[in-house]
Amino acid sequence: MKNNYIVLLTVILAGYWINLSGQTAPRQGEILITEIMVNPEAVSDANGEWFEIWNATNHDVLLNGLTLKDAGSNQHVITSTDQLVMPAKSYWVLAKNGDILTNGGVVVNYIYQNFTLSNTSDQVIITAADETLIDQVSYGSGWPVVSGASMELHPDYQSFSGNDQPEHWFPARIAFGAGDKGSPGKANPLSSGLEEWEQGIRLDIFPNPSQGRFILEATFSKPQSGEIRMINLLGQDFIYKTFSERAVLREVIEPDFLTPGIWFIEVVSGGQTKATRLVIDR
Ligand SMILES: [Ca+2]
Ligand SMILES: [Ca+2]
Ligand SMILES: [Ca+2]
Structure with a gap:
C-alpha cells in the first residue's frame, strides 16, 4: 500500500515537473x-x-x-x-x-x-x-x-x-x-460567428478597384434592416445609407464624395457586419 502511494506521488511530481518544463519559449509562428x-x-x-x-x-x-x-x-x-x-x-x-x-x-x-x-x-x-x-x-x-x-x-x-x-x-x-x-x-x-455572418450577409463590390462608379450588392438570408458605412484610412467614417427590411440591396454608387485611396465598406445588420475593402483609383 505504501509503495502505491510513493508511485502515485512520483507520478504527480513528474507530471508537475513536465508541466513546468513544458513552458518553453515559442518558436516561429507560435x-x-x-x-x-x-x-x-x-x-x-x-x-x-x-x-x-x-x-x-x-x-x-x-x-x-x-x-x-x-x-x-x-x-x-x-x-x-x-x-x-x-x-x-x-x-x-x-x-x-x-x-x-x-x-x-x-x-x-x-x-x-x-x-x-x-x-x-x-x-x-x-x-x-x-x-x-x-x-x-x-x-x-x-x-x-x-x-x-x-x-x-x-x-x-x-x-x-x-x-x-x-x-x-x-x-x-x-x-x-x-x-x-x-x-x-x-x-x-x-x-465570433464568422460562418454565421458569411451565411447571413453576402457582399460584393465591383469593379474594384474603381475609377468611377461602382455597384454594391448585398444579399441577406432573410429581410434585414441596417446600414452601409464607409470608413477610410484618414479617419473618415460615415453612414452612407440606412435600409429597412431588405433581402437584397443593390446600390449604384457614384463615388465623387469618396477621396481616392482605400475604403472599407461595411454592411451592418442584425448585429452582424460584413466588410470589404474598396480601392478608389482615379
Ligand atoms: Ca507575420
Ligand atoms: Ca483582439
Ligand atoms: Ca502611434
Whole structure:
C-alpha cells in the first residue's frame, strides 16, 4: 500500500515537473500578432499604444527573453522577475502603459519601453533570444491605420504569413474602455460567428478597384434592416445609407464624395457586419 502511494506521488511530481518544463519559449509562428493600436484617440499615443498577440499553440509558452523591435532603433527585451507564462490559445496585450485609468481602458499583460508605433509606417517584430523570428508585421501605405481604432487581423488569416498582408487587416469597429475601438485581449470580433455572418450577409463590390462608379450588392438570408458605412484610412467614417427590411440591396454608387485611396465598406445588420475593402483609383 505504501509503495502505491510513493508511485502515485512520483507520478504527480513528474507530471508537475513536465508541466513546468513544458513552458518553453515559442518558436516561429507560435505567437502571432493579431491586433495593433497604432494611433489612439481617447488618450495620447504615449499612453495608449498597444498590440495584441495570440498563442497559436495548444501549450503554454514562456515570453521571458523575447525581443520586441522594429526595423529601426526601437528594441525591448521582455524581462520580468515572474515567469510570463502565456496560456495556450490565449490573447495577451503588450502596451506602453499598464494603467487602465490612463491608457484608454486596456487590461495589459506586459508593459514595454523603448518601443513606439509610428502612425504611418512601422514594424512589430518579435524574436527569440537566439534571434529566430517568431512573428512580424510591417505596416505602412495601404494598411488600415485609423485614428481611434486598432487594426484587427481577420481571424481567417491568423498565421505567420497571413498577417503580413494589409488586406487581411480591418479597422476595429467596436468600442472598448475609454471609447476607442478595438478588442484588446479578446479574439477579434469577426471570429465570433464568422460562418454565421458569411451565411447571413453576402457582399460584393465591383469593379474594384474603381475609377468611377461602382455597384454594391448585398444579399441577406432573410429581410434585414441596417446600414452601409464607409470608413477610410484618414479617419473618415460615415453612414452612407440606412435600409429597412431588405433581402437584397443593390446600390449604384457614384463615388465623387469618396477621396481616392482605400475604403472599407461595411454592411451592418442584425448585429452582424460584413466588410470589404474598396480601392478608389482615379
Ligand atoms: Ca502611434
Ligand atoms: Ca507575420
Ligand atoms: Ca483582439
